[in-house]
Amino acid sequence: MRLVTGLRWIKRLTVLVSLALVIGLGFFYWQLTGSLATLDGQRLGLPLHADVTITRDQQGLPTITATTRPDTAFGLGYIHAQDRFFQMDLLRRNSAGEMSALFGAVALGYDQRIRVHQFRQRGNAAVNALPQAHRDVLHAYTLGVNAGLSDLRNPPFEYSLLGVEPTPWVPADTMLVLYSMYLDLQPNWNxxxxxxxxxxxxxxxxxxxxxxxxxxxxxxxxxxxxxxxxxxxxxxxxxxxxxxxxxxxxxxxDPFDVGSNSWSVAGSRTRYPAAMVANDMHLGLRVPNIWYRATWAVPGHDRSISGATLPGTPAMVVGSNEHIAWAFTNSNGDYHDTILLQTRRDDSEYLTPDGWVPFEIQNEVIAIKDAEPVVSAVKRTRWGPVIGRNHNGQWMVMRWVAHDPAGANLMLMELEGVDKAVDALPIAAQTGVPGQNFVVVDKDGNQAWSIMGRLPRRAGEGFDGRLPMDWSTGTHFWNGYLTPEEYPRVINPATERIWTGNARMVSGADLERVGTAEYALGARQQQIRNRLLQNQVFTEQDFLDLQMDNQAxxxxxxxxxxxxxxxxxxxxxxxxxxxxxxxxxxRADKNDxxxxxxxxxxxxxxxxxxxxxxxxxxxxxxxxxxxxxxxxxxxxxxxxxxxxxxxxxxxxxxxxxxxxxxxxxxxxxxxxxxxxxxxxxxxTWGRHNTLAIEHPLANNIPLLGRFLKMPAEPMHGDTFMPNIQRPDNGASQRMAVAPGHEENGIFHMATGQSAHPLSPFFDRGHRDWVEGQPSPLLPGETRYRLRLLP
Structure with a gap:
């Protein structure tokens, strides 16, 4: 009898444990699905001028239709937040030095170091320097981000794992996202x-x-x-x-050159009258991808724009507006200088052209999860922050484009309505982004290269931007920035081809304007040039084939x-x-x-x-x-x-x-x-070149972390060749497009549109990127429709 009773209790206990497990898993699943983006339906009462419609295809590629540019930005901010808010949060915290508030004291050392740049202060100054039209767009984007975040039933799943609440977006956060790109693409400490x-x-x-x-x-x-x-x-x-x-x-x-490939050919070298451009931007590969694909109708210009956006910002980064198409590679020019200080009075004063002046000390308060805040002192000079001592013990100061309001702005948006390649060049020269090789083509067959980003005007005889210098006599200084007319340009070259790969692009006076900093060796750029010179007429598939070229x-x-x-x-x-x-x-063959x-x-x-x-x-x-x-x-x-x-x-x-x-x-x-x-x-090479693309939290989640990783598969490609590939670095995207013929354009992106592992778009499109198979630039048939209403 006791045995029977015991078996009954064991059975009941098993049922109860199983039921609790099912309920627990169900609750976990309910919580997880609560942070999935809203794909269909409508949302009323939003701060809009008129209706905004967002459609998505099976890959999750959105098309935004609105009647004003601020409303378009609102829609973009809404879907950025719903699909990628945690990524946006990391980008702003990365440059602001605010990681400790998310991760605790383990991130304190990083935050203390990065606070030297005081990017949150600089972000506020950059916002205040924007023209009113750009501030209106940024304000609408910010409202869209916060609406998208609040419309999630639960915060993005990462916050539940970390045990913190997300904080709302503010306009300066967009500038912080741009500063994170500076930190990724340029030396942080000279x-x-x-x-x-x-x-x-x-x-x-x-x-x-x-x-x-x-x-x-x-x-x-x-x-x-x-x-x-x-x-x-x-x-x-x-x-x-x-x-x-x-x-x-x-x-x-072998160094991994964070930077990218881009090239173009004139209209005489395509099957259209239009010229054609290619781009693959080389960056760290993570879940989710740094880029977010989108298309929107450009209000007032009777055209659409398609390409890659950067979550946290309201502009198209690279893409095509049906009249022009453009691409970037990191220019590796000289956008910073190191100033050697003469000091006295126990290093409390430094020498300037106006005599000895005291250092300015500002305290940065760093919030820390589950701990008291820490105060970090930043030592500043009239030229910039003190970044440490050189090998002789002399204090060094950093003068950096990123530290000026001109270093971060939204001028990229002005490309949306441009019709001709040459008219894009003055816009590029005034755009506040990390200095880029800017390659632009138009539907009439023209192509051009210049620098996008601000170029400092260095003054003083014997100024060598490659070495630290003493500025105390006033002999050497920055005298503002070059005007667009002073920028180096190459327009419709005789070769009918333009190529860039992070190496030196120009010579003589033009090189002096761009500066010499960390140019790549040039082997990759040369291989691209030679491939372009071998063929006479190119298609989008030809450009993709060149992007996948791994000949050693x-x-x-x-x-x-x-x-x-x-x-x-x-x-x-x-x-x-x-x-x-x-x-x-x-070649860099995975089986070799x-x-x-x-x-x-x-x-x-x-x-x-x-x-x-x-x-x-x-x-x-x-x-x-x-x-x-x-x-x-x-x-x-x-x-x-x-x-x-x-x-x-x-x-x-x-x-x-x-x-x-x-x-x-x-x-x-x-x-x-x-x-x-x-x-x-x-x-084999593939054994040493196996993909390791994963979410930042993947390895901190027992059992379930594997669902936040892309498959670990061996890959072709390496450095010193067009097909750049490392386990967690490589072509974050691939694009080939002729403006006016976007329907034939190709676009690849590692991982997918959404950061959520339960989203149907989590890894959609990733196989095309892995295998080098052509996939369309433009969104396909509409599968989902969301209306945002005033």
Whole structure:
């Protein structure tokens, strides 16, 4: 009897536990679905001039129809908030230094550092500097964001996980989103200038000159000529810089150039009268994507505009308005300077052209989740904030375009009604964004390049923007910004082609205006140029094929070198490697072992040669010398070393260069096969280039976090080629379009429109991006319709 009673209680308990589990899961699901966007129906009583209609296709691509530009912005803000508010929140907090309010004390160090820029203050100043028409649009966008957020039944799911409430959007937050792009695309602390100065002071002149070439055979400017690399070998032996082994010291790896590809061809090179432009912007890959696709009717201009928007802002970033189409790549020009201060009275005063003046100290209050606020002091000067000390202990100040009201604005919106490519150039010159290569084409077949973003007017004889300088005498200063007429321009070049890939674009006086900062090597840009010159007529598919080009032209000479090294009598391990190297695919193919071996061989050779100098500098100037900002041209000196084989610069421990290179090859194979315990056959490029695209919170959610990740799949592509691809970096989007023929346009975007894992648009379109299959720029058939009413 007791046994029967016990079994009954066990059964009842099991039922109760199961019921509780079902109820719990049901409640969790109800909570989660409460933060899904509203796709159909209508919403009454909104602050609008007239009705706004938002339709979406099966991929979630919205089309906004409104009668005024502010109403359009309201609609865009509404859907941005419903699909992406947490992403927008992270972007504003990232530049404002307000992460600790979300994540707690773990983010305090970052917030304290970023508060030096005081971007929230600067954002308010930038808003106040906007013309009234732009403020009206921004105000409407802000109202739309907050309406979209409040219309969710529950806040975005991320806030439930973090245990905090979202805070409403304010106009300055939009400027903070733009400042986050500055932080992503430009040096945050003038690392390049400080590192270059350390090199100049700490290295013999022969090594400084050797490791700082301006360019060479990989250059491919659209105006001017390539540099000729002809450096003398240093006299000072390389062994002088050898340092004690340190597992944390610098180790060379190919840099990922955050920046992008873009190119265009004239109308005479397409099947239309219209010119055609392509763009793929290289950024970190996350869930959700940085961009949000949209189309809207442009009020008062009888046209629609389609492309990519940036959640948190009301403008189209890249796209086509049926008359012009435009694209961006990071220009890598010089948009900042480092000022060296003379100080006295225990560093309480600094010297200016007006004499000694005290530093201004402002306190920034940082809110921290589950803790008391922390006050962080910011030391300011008339030129900008103090950012630290250089390798000699001298205080440094940062002068940055991003710190001025002109550095952030909404001029991008003015492109919506432009008809001709040449008329877009003055708008680009006045737009407050991180400096970009701006490529624009029109339906009449014209094309043009210039810089988008403000260019500082540097004044004073001998002003070298590449090095920190003393401004205390008044000899050197910024005298405002260049006028649009002073900007470098290339309009309808004789080649009938324009190409950009983050490398140097121009020469002479034009280059002086743009400045020299962190140009990419140029191999990718050159490969694009050569591909464009090989064909006579292009379609959108041709442009997509070029975007997916992963031929390893840059590494061909390294493959030949490694093949020759492995051809010498060697061990069984090297014989196996030789087979893969000799038969490599010649491209960054995910199934190829040879490509990975060639790539690693080059990296290890650089690390064992120029790397010795970089490690020495790192040791001599800790916390100042940042190699990633100084080694983009290292290919030139290292290739000279391995081809000329100077005995004075043979790495320590080797009798000749052949022995050294064979030892590097052997070490590489040993690392792959012995430390990993797997044969070379398993070390394909795809194994080392497997996607890791995930939501920022994915790894903090047990079990369910995997639903916030894109599939981990091996990928073609790498650096130094058009098809840029790394596990969590690469082409955030791909576009190819001829204005007036948008129906044939192509647009890819990694991940999907919505950040919500239960949304039908969470990963819609991602497969096309992975596989390089064409997908349309324009939205398809309407599946959902939402009306926003006054």
């Amino acid at each position: 690392e390049q200038e400080a590192s270059r100065a350390a090199m100049l002071d700490l290295l013999p002149a022969d090594w400084f000159n050797f490791l700082q070439p301006e360019g060479g055979e990989w250059d491919a400017p659209i105006s001017g000529t390539p540099y000729v690399y002809a450096a003398d070998l240093p006299e000072t032996p390389l062994a002088q810089f050898s340092t004690a082994p340190d597992p944390l010291a610098y180790r060379y790896a 032209i840059f590494l061909e000479r390294w493959q030949a070198l490694l093949s020759a090294v492995l051809a010498q009598p060697n061990s069984a391990e090297l014989a196996d490697a030789q087979q893969y190297v000799d038969n490599w695919a010649g 072992v040879g490509y990975w071996l060639v790539k690693r061989f080059r990296e290890k050779v650089i690390n064992a040669t120029a790397g010795e100098v970089f490690r020495y500098l790192e040791q001599q100037a800790p916390n100042v010398f940042v190699t990633s900002h100084i080694n983009r041209m290292v290919e030139y000196p290292v290739w000279q070393l391995v081809t000329e084989e100077p005995a004075a610069h043979l790495p320590a421990g080797y009798t000749d260069w052949t022995t050294f290179l064979r030892a590097i090859a052997f070490e590489m194979v040993q690392e792959l096969t012995q430390n990993g315990g797997e044969p070379l056959a398993q070390h």
